[in-house]
Amino acid sequence: MKHTISVLVENHSGVLSRISGLFSRRGFNIESLAVGPTENPEVSRITIIADGDDHTVEQIEKQLNKLIEVIKVKSFRPSDCMARELMLLKVSATAEKRQEIMTICEITESKVIDLTVNTMTLEICDKYDHLVKFVSLLEPYGIVEMVRTGTIAIQRGNETITK
Amino acid sequence: MKMSASKAMVECLKAEGIDTVYGYPGAAICPFFDALLDEENTIRNILVRHEANGGHAASGFARMRGTPQVCIATSGPGAVNLITAIATAYADSIPIIAITGQVATEQIGSDAFQEADITGAAEPFVKHSYLVKDANEIPRIFKEAFYIAGSGRPGPVLIDVPVDVQKAMIDFSYPKSVKIRSYKPTIKGNFMQVKRVAKALKNAKRPLICIGGGVFASNACEEVRKLSEIMDIPVITTMMGISCFNDEDRLFFGMIGTHGVKSANAAANDCDTLLLVGARVGDRAVKTPLALEESTTIIHMDIDPAEIGKNIGTDIPLVGNAKDVLSQLLEQVEPMKHDEWVEHLEKYRKPRKFPKAKKGTVDPRQFIEKLSAAMPADTTVVADVGQNQIWAATSYKLKPGGRFLTSGGMGTMGYSLPCAMGAKMACPDRTSLQICGDGSFQMQFMEMATCVQYGVNVKIVVMTNNRLGMVRELQDIGFNGRKVSVFLDGSPDFVKLAAAYGIPAMRVTDTRSMNKAIDALAGEDRLMLVEVCVDEDAPTL
Ligand SMILES: Cc1ncc(C[n+]2csc(CCOP(=O)(O)OP(=O)(O)O)c2C)c(N)n1
Ligand SMILES: [Mg+2]
Numbered sequence: 001m002k003h004t005i006s007v008l009v010e011n012h013s014g015v016l017s018r019i020s021g022l023f024s025r026r027g028f029n030i031e032s033l034a035v036g037p038t039e040n041p042e043v044s045r046i047t048i049i050a051d052g053d054d055h056t057v058e059q060i061e062k063q064l065n066k067l068i069e070v071i072k073v074k075s076f077r078p079s080d081c082m083a084r085e086l087m088l089l090k091v092s093a094t095a096e097k098r099q100e101i102m103t104i105c106e107i108t109e110s111k112v113i114d115l116t117v118n119t120m121t122l123e124i125c126d127k128y129d130h131l132v133k134f135v136s137l138l139e140p141y142g143i144v145e146m147v148r149t150g151t152i153a154i155q156r157g158n159e160t161i162t163k
Numbered sequence: 164m165k166m167s168a169s170k171a172m173v174e175c176l177k178a179e180g181i182d183t184v185y186g187y188p189g190a191a192i193c194p195f196f197d198a199l200l201d202e203e204n205t206i207r208n209i210l211v212r213h214e215a216n217g218g219h220a221a222s223g224f225a226r227m228r229g230t231p232q233v234c235i236a237t238s239g240p241g242a243v244n245l246i247t248a249i250a251t252a253y254a255d256s257i258p259i260i261a262i263t264g265q266v267a268t269e270q271i272g273s274d275a276f277q278e279a280d281i282t283g284a285a286e287p288f289v290k291h292s293y294l295v296k297d298a299n300e301i302p303r304i305f306k307e308a309f310y311i312a313g314s315g316r317p318g319p320v321l322i323d324v325p326v327d328v329q330k331a332m333i334d335f336s337y338p339k340s341v342k343i344r345s346y347k348p349t350i351k352g353n354f355m356q357v358k359r360v361a362k363a364l365k366n367a368k369r370p371l372i373c374i375g376g377g378v379f380a381s382n383a384c385e386e387v388r389k390l391s392e393i394m395d396i397p398v399i400t401t402m403m404g405i406s407c408f409n410d411e412d413r414l415f416f417g418m419i420g421t422h423g424v425k426s427a428n429a430a431a432n433d434c435d436t437l438l439l440v441g442a443r444v445g446d447r448a449v450k451t452p453l454a455l456e457e458s459t460t461i462i463h464m465d466i467d468p469a470e471i472g473k474n475i476g477t478d479i480p481l482v483g484n485a486k487d488v489l490s491q492l493l494e495q496v497e498p499m500k501h502d503e504w505v506e507h508l509e510k511y512r513k514p515r516k517f518p519k520a521k522k523g524t525v526d527p528r529q530f531i532e533k534l535s536a537a538m539p540a541d542t543t544v545v546a547d548v549g550q551n552q553i554w555a556a557t558s559y560k561l562k563p564g565g566r567f568l569t570s571g572g573m574g575t576m577g578y579s580l581p582c583a584m585g586a587k588m589a590c591p592d593r594t595s596l597q598i599c600g601d602g603s604f605q606m607q608f609m610e611m612a613t614c615v616q617y618g619v620n621v622k623i624v625v626m627t628n629n630r631l632g633m634v635r636e637l638q639d640i641g642f643n644g645r646k647v648s649v650f651l652d653g654s655p656d657f658v659k660l661a662a663a664y665g666i667p668a669m670r671v672t673d674t675r676s677m678n679k680a681i682d683a684l685a686g687e688d689r690l691m692l693v694e695v696c697v698d699e700d701a702p703t704l
Contacts, residue, residue, distance in 0.1 A: 010345060014294070018286060025287050055472070062469035068291040068311060071345040 002031065003057045004083060004153045006161055007046040007064055008072040011037065015069050019046060022067065028052060028060050032085075032150035043071065045161075047152045049128075074161050076153055083153040086125045088113070089135070092142035093120040104137050119144055127151075164336070168298035169198040169329040172262070175305035176206060178337045181233055183207045183224060183588055185217035187244075189237020191277060192264030194329035196235075209588070209617055212609035214241050216581035218248020220610075221259045223585030226568055227543065227593075229382060231258035231312040231320075232585070238264045239277030242323070243284065247575060249319045250288040254572025255403060256380055258317035260308055261285075267327040268296060282323050290318030298331035302338055310341045315348030316467040317380050348466060352488035356481045360438070360462050361495035363479055367436035367460070369504045370396045373419060375448075376403030376571065377441015377465060377485050386489035387440055388412075394499045396438075397508055399427040401448040402556055404441070406544075406567035410560040416508055420448040422553040422703060426511035433507065436460040441485045443467075444474040445572065452476075464488055515558070520698060523672050527551070527626055527697040530677055531558040531598070534624075537685035539594050540564045543586045547579035547599035550632040550703045555598045557704075566593075577606035583621045584614060594622060594688055601627040601651055611664045614690050622684050623666075623692040625657050628699045636703055661692040668692040 009015045016035060023030050031049040038045045050060060057075060064073045093101050094117075101120055105112060110124035124134055128151055135143070155161070166174070172195055176184065186208055188196045199208050211217040217234040225232040236245045242263040252259045266275040282292045291311050293304045301324075308320040364370055372391055378384055384407040391398050391414050398408050399419045408415035417424035419431055431437065431449070437459050444452055452475035455461070463470070463477040464485060471480040481488055517529040531554050535544075540562035546555035546569040561567065568586060570578040579597045587595035599607070604625045614621055628635075635649040661668035671680045671693060680693045 014282065017283065021286050059469065059473060062473075066467070066469055068343065068346050 001051070001053065003050050003052065004076045004078070004081060004151065005048045005050055005057070005060065005064075006074050006076065006153060007048065007070060008038070008161060009044050009046060010069040010071065011042050011044045012069055015044070016046070018067055018069070019064065022063055023050070023060075026059070026063060028056060032148075034150035034152050036152075047150070049151050072161055076155065081153040081155050083127050083151050084125055085128060085131055085151045086123070086149040087131050087134070088121060088123055088147050089138065089143060090119050090121045090145040091138045092118060092144055094118055097141055101138070101141065104134075108134050108137070110134065164334070165332060166335050167194070167198065167329070168301050168324075168331045168333050169194040170201070171298075171301050171333055171335040172305065172324070172329070173198045173202050173206065174335060175302060175337060176233060177202065179305070179309045180230065181206060183209060184233040184235055185209045185211050185220045185585070186235030187211060187214045187217055187237065187241055189239075189241050189264060189277070191238035191266060191326045192235060192241070192262075192329075194326060195262070195264065195324070209613065211581065211613050214244035215247040215577070216607060216610050216613075218245050218252065218259060218261065219578050219581035220585035220588075222248065222252050222257045223545065223568060223582035224589040225258050225585075226379065226582075227566070227586045227589035231260050231309050231317075233260045233262060235262045236264070237277070238266055238281070238326075239279045242281035243279050246285055246288065249285050249321065251570050251573040251575040251578060252319040253288040253290070255376055255570065256317050257319070258312035259319045260312055261319060261321045263321065263323045264329070265294070265323045265325040268325045269327075271325065282321060285321050288319065289321050292321035292323070294323045295325065295328050298328045298333045301333065302335060306338045307341050307343060311343075311346065315346070348484070349468070349482045350484045350487050352464075352481050352483035352491050354491070356479065357488065357491045358495060359479050360464075360481055361492060363436055363460055363462060364394060364396070364438065364496065365499070368501075369433060369435045370394065370438065370501065371430050371434035371436070372396050372398045372438045372440060373401065373431070373442050374398060374404035374407050374440045375401045375442025378404055378407045380441065381466065381485040383440070383485035383489055386486055386493065389493055390489055390496065393493070394496055395501045395505065397430055397501075397505060399430050401442050401445070401571070402569060403571040405556060406561050406565050409563050409565055411563060414505065416512070418556055421450055422447070422557070424557055425513070426508060429511045430508050431455065434459060436462065438462045438464065440464045440489070441466070443470045446474075449475065524696045524698045525671055525673065525677050527554045527695065527701055528558040530671065530695055531555055532560060533677070534681050534684060535559040535561070537681050538596060539685070541566075542594040542596050543568060543583070543590065545569065545579045545583040545586060545595065545597045547597075547603040548574045548576045548633075549600040549603060550628070550636065550701070551598050551600040551603070551626045553703045554626070576603040579603065580607040580610045580621065580623065584610060584619050587619050587621055595620065596622045596624065596684065598624045598626065600632060601625055601629065601654055601657070602631045604657065605651075605654065608660065611661065611666060611692075615664055615666065618690075620688050620690045623661075624684070625692065625694045626697055627654075627657065627694050628697045628701060629654070630699050632699075632701070633703065635699070657692065657694045666690055666692055668694065671695040
């Protein structure tokens with residue numbers, strides 16, 4: 001099962017390596033990891049998508065909490081949070097295929113951000129499942145290159161990670 | 164006050180009450196050593212003969228004093244040599260502060276001479292670490308390091324200081340308090356959980372307490388003893404919990420585990436409610452946690468929430484500092500009697516019978532048992548790793564006030580002599596008795612020089628079986644007797660080796676020499692060595 005784990009950490013050098021090291025050393029599988037600053041410049045937020053049963057995730061949370069620079073750990077159920085990921089994707093597109101791809105973009109609410117004689121570069125920001133679908137729609141045209149940020153997530157409603 | 168950062172580092176140690184450090188110098192840590200010289204009357208610097216031993220000595224010192232203690236190494240090879248000690252301390256939750264020199268700030272990352280990314284390399288084994296980039300941070304970092312190492316679940320903290328940072332001038336004042344927003348160990352137990360535990364213990368027909376190293380980390384021996392006494396609950400221990408109870412205690416049934424004693428393992432099998440105190444249920448202590456968890460109500464008391472539910476399912480978790488939580492619990496409990504249960508366990512206690520030893524040898528267990536009867540009550544026994552460790556753990560009959568130290572979690576050969584050295588320096592009035600094998604002795608005998616140089620009285624006992632005995636036994640049992648790389652041919656004559664260091668030594672080969680050696684070991688407090696010749700095929704249990 002996939003779990004979304006949000007971690008607030010002190011914005012110190014070396015924090016990320018402590019966290020990624022902890023995952024590999026304890027045999028936890030990371031699917032994606034995204035990190036960036038928060039409203040407080042001293043604090044960074046890491047969103048981790050990890051695979052494992054409930055026992056594993058409980059251990060992940062507890063072990064993360066033991067790191068001195070970890071301020072807060074919270075894991076979200078999919079229904080509790082909104083999750084997004086940004087993807088840039090370069091697809092083969094000769095002149096005659098462009099219109100079809102434009103239609104896909106329109107329906108998936110993605111954008112064309114670059115164009116050459118034989119490729120189109122698309123940008124999409126959506127939830128994980130939608131990105132998977134988006135990729136499958138474009139596969140027939142030939143995907144040249146793809147880059148993703150990893151998922152970030154925030155809670156629904158008034159709730160925040162620190163409550 | 165304006166001063167060099169290295170002087171400030173020394174001031175930090177003074178402020179933390181450090182009177183002994185175990186260091187090994189090199190270029191990248193020279194400014195700090197130079198500053199230590201100015202304070203040599205306040206802080207003894209003990210030149211160990213290998214950095215790992217400095218770490219182990221600090222560990223022994225810390226375990227006896229109950230406060231974080233300091234080891235020092237230079238950059239690169241010195242720092243890397245220290246890793247074994249850091250990992251050993253981490254596995255047993257021992258508070259040590261490792262201070263390492265580092266190449267100059269502007270050289271970091273350039274593969275400079277003797278550069279090693281020690282904060283990176285040691286990361287899996289530290290509770291926390293610092294690479295000091297700004298000398299002005301030194302007072303705060305040292306204050307935090309000591310606090311982190313010694314509080315919550317204790318553990319090693321590493322401070323890596325580039326040589327140019329050591330030389331910088333700073334304005335020094337030592338902080339009075341620490342503020343780390345992300346680090347707040349739970350000390351008191353949740354009141355409702357404490358009540359649940361009290362009720363579960365009250366309802367139990369066959370309750371049992373299993374103690375681990377956490378009882379020492381939180382100085383909770385007295386509280387566990389009270390609980391056991393008031394509620395008439397038998398007690399067993401992991402290897403790390405040995406010596407909280409002693410072998411004269413009516414309710415104590417010994418060490419649990421693969422290498423444990425029958426009475427302890429039977430107690431674990433037959434109990435209906437098990438209270439774990441500061442014990443993490445490691446695989447050597449409990450081989451089949453699933454079976455135990457199905458048949459027993461498990462109450463798990465630990466300061467580290469991550470230990471709860473990690474190795475064994477728990478019915479009642481209780482997070483907090485053992486001393487505090489047990490005090491809370493003591494307010495909730497009433498006197499009970501479990502005569503039938505205690506009598507049941509008594510049946511498993513059998514006096515040891517020793518087979519006649521082969522000519523030229525003595526039975527190691529008999530030797531240790533006899534020795535323990537003669538030694539002063541408050542002896543600190545430090546066991547190494549291997550058969551000798553189990554012989555010591557199960558045959559040394561502790562008296563009230565005795566203390567047992569060993570590397571439990573990591574099982575690091577070579578731990579015992581430096582640890583015994585540190586323990587002796589921490590408590591000069593107690594006898595320090597070290598027990599090791601002929602294999603492990605050869606990983607640490609260089610520290611005899613340190614003992615001689617600084618007049619540290621350790622009673623060294625080497626169990627010679629000409630084998631890496633523990634592995635030999637594993638090969639005999641698990642590999643059809645195909646013995647490989649366990650023969651210690653080429654070992655020196657240990658009695659002569661000790662003599663080369665000017666250390667009096669004797670060899671035990673029969674009952675007469677055994678009695679003579681025991682008299683000497685139990686007698687005058689001095690540095691000495693006894694080699695005990697034991698059968699190469701002597702079993703561990
Ligand atoms: C540093 C280290 N290397 C290897 C081992 C594996 N090991 C465990 S016990 C043992 C044999 C120890 O031999 P010795 O010190 O002679 O003790 P004995 O078992 O013979 O009493 C070995 C090699 C270890 N625990 N630590
Ligand atoms: Mg041996």
